[in-house]
Amino acid sequence: MFRKRMPALTFVLAAVVLAAGLVPAYRPALAQQASPVAPTRAQAQMVVREAYDKFRNETGGKNADYIPVLAQVDSKLFGVAVATTDAQLMAVGDTDYSFSIQSISKVYSQALAMEELGPDVFFQKIGSEPTGRAFNSVFAVADMPTHTGNPLVNAGAIATVSLISAKSADEKWSKILDFYSKAAGERLKLIDEVYKSEAATNTGNKALSMLLAKYDRIYGDPFESVDVYTKQCSVGVTVAQLARMGATLANNGKNPWTTEQLIKPDNVPYILSTMMMAGLYDGSGGWSWKVGLPAKSGVGGGIVAVVPGKGAIAVFGPPLDEAGNSVKAQKVIEYIARRLDFNIYSPRSVGLKASAVASSK
Ligand code: DON
Secondary structure (H helix, E strand, O other), X not given: OHHHHHHHHHHHHHHHHHHOOOOOOOOOOHHHOOOOXXXXXXXXXXHHHHXXXXXXXXXXXXXXXXXXXXXXXXXXOOEEEEEEOOOOEEEEEXXXXXXXXXXXXXXXXXXXXXXXXXHHXXXXXXXOOOOOOXXXXXXXXXXXXXXXXXXXXXXXXXXXXXXXXXOOHHHHHHHHHHHHHHHHOOOOEXXXXXXXXXXXXXXXXXXXXXXXXXXXXXXXXXXXHHHHHHHHHOEEEOHHHHHHXXXXXXXXXXXXOOOOEOOOHHHHHHHHHHHHHHOOHHHHHHHHHHOOOOEEEOOOOEEEEEEOOOEEEEEEOOOEOOOOOEHHHHHHHHXXXXXXXXXXXXXHHHOOOHHHHHHOO
């Protein structure tokens, strides 16, 4: 008796659910929606264009000049890209220009070191505390109990490079470049003139590395570690490649294009938490307050923001603020994050509308 009535009951229930609009009867572009939470192509395309048009004439900030070659980069260059966890890419502006990844590289060297050491050993050897100081601060190294601070400031990043296993500096460098290339899904290259310019002027980083040696917080040759670190900062990326690198983190460490599982899924939350806490250095608190997305900046003018489960936003615009973060990139990412409800601290980011909360009273 009960069994016989089941199909009818199921049908009635399904009709009620559909009528209530709880389950869409038809999902357009199902093939593109491999991720249940990624924005649709139409949504992403629209906001990328809007943001590009809104901020293309923004003139705030100044190119980095402590690495001489960066001062010569055209300040007007501007590119925006969104990459989703279901392997869609939307990009506008100077999308073919290859700029130096600079400090954004630190995130991927952290990921590589964590693959080898696991989160506990990595945390013990480097730490993940905000320094509240500039990214190249000597005071932070002297003052902080860990000395290394976190893997995203220069000292912590140089120590992170020293942790990556290799028989020679060349082997370490090619391992790092391979790893970044796999995150981007394309072969990346060193920008030789950036490397030479930085290698000729990086006395501050050499000092940081020697200071770490005094505290036993560097785990290989201090100058060799600085040299490999300088190379990693000189890797060239386009906004599209950078967005794909971000999407790999957003997608549990699996590149959505190549489908290679590059980073252990369990390591991803640790990496993103470090980015939220220190990705924009002494600007990280304000960034988290306004935007609520883990992100990383580089003095080359790039910023990548990761939207867990959904994708990544990458922006390139060389002029920087006082903390060393691209002015244009911050504005564009804040705009896109608001338009698409990406702030991870907002219940709206997972679809909970304010009206739904009010109606439960
Ligand atoms: O070591 C340096 O100073 C540069 N290669 C990287 C610094 C950087 O990108 C800071 N970011 N905003």
